[in-house]
Amino acid sequence: MHRRIFLQGAALLACSAVATPAGVVAALLPANPVFGRSLPALQGGETPLSGWLGQPVLMNFWASWCAPCVRELPLLQSLHEQYPDLAVLGLAVDTQANVQRFIEKVPVSYPLLLTGTQGVALMRELGNKSGVLPFSILFDRDGHVADRLLGELKEDDIQVRIKRIL
Numbered sequence: 260m261h262r263r264i265f266l267q268g269a270a271l272l273a274c275s276a277v278a279t280p281a282g283v284v285a286a287l288l289p290a291n292p293v294f295g296r297s298l299p300a301l302q303g304g305e306t307p308l309s310g311w312l313g314q315p316v317l318m319n320f321w322a323s324w325c326a327p328c329v330r331e332l333p334l335l336q337s338l339h340e341q342y343p344d345l346a347v348l349g350l351a352v353d354t355q356a357n358v359q360r361f362i363e364k365v366p367v368s369y370p371l372l373l374t375g376t377q378g379v380a381l382m383r384e385l386g387n388k389s390g391v392l393p394f395s396i397l398f399d400r401d402g403h404v405a406d407r408l409l410g411e412l413k414e415d416d417i418q419v420r421i422k423r424i425l
Contacts (some may be wrong), residue, residue, distance in 0.1 A: 266322025293318075293352055298350065298372040301358055308348075315382055315397040315405075315424040319419075320374070320382050322353040323361035327411035328393040332365055339369040341413045344425060346370075352378030354393060399400060399424045 294312055297305040319335055323326035339347040347369040351358045362371065372403055374381055379390045386407045387394045397406040397420055405424045406419070 284341065288401070288403065291398065291404055292386075293381070294402045298374060299349075299355070301355065301362070301371045301373060304324075306370070311348070312348045313400055314344060314346050314347060315400055315421070316396075316402075317421065318348045318350060320350045320352055320378055320392060320394040322351060322392055323357045324353070324369045326394045329365070330410045331393060332367060333419070334414055335369065336377050338417065338421065339367075342421060342425065345421060347404050348372060350374050350378060350381075352376070352382075361396075397421065397424055 282399040290312055294308045297307045300306045317335075317338065319331075321332070323329070335347055335349065338345065346396060349367065349371040350371060352373055352375070353372050353373070354375065358373065374399050382390055382394050385394075385396055385411060386404070389409075391409050395409060395412060395417075396404060397408075399405045408420075
């Protein structure tokens, strides 16, 4: 009798382990190490990236001197307005002075953080081995990389990718 109860319990545990949703397993994994960093904000001070854990994130590496980066800024602004549950972050591989002058002409309302020249190394850590700009990464709510995109974003494509993580 005890053996049968033991075997039934073991079978239930085994089935539940097999049937565990991928999201539950992913939630048990640590977030990408990038969320352990803090970056300078355009207005000054350090901003911890961990503050965006728990929501999907579109992290966009850009520079004021990069023509494709500049062309995609209106799309990023639109995505920021369209998806309030999505954090859009602009990581400028640029100087504070250049970015400040640039956003006076082309304002954006999503957070802009500064990486300076260290942004190239950070992009490489995140999978952009060539260091090409623009570079965007989509993270799920748990801080895991959901997608990497090299080059200028295309609206139809990014809309589909965002909907997958919302």
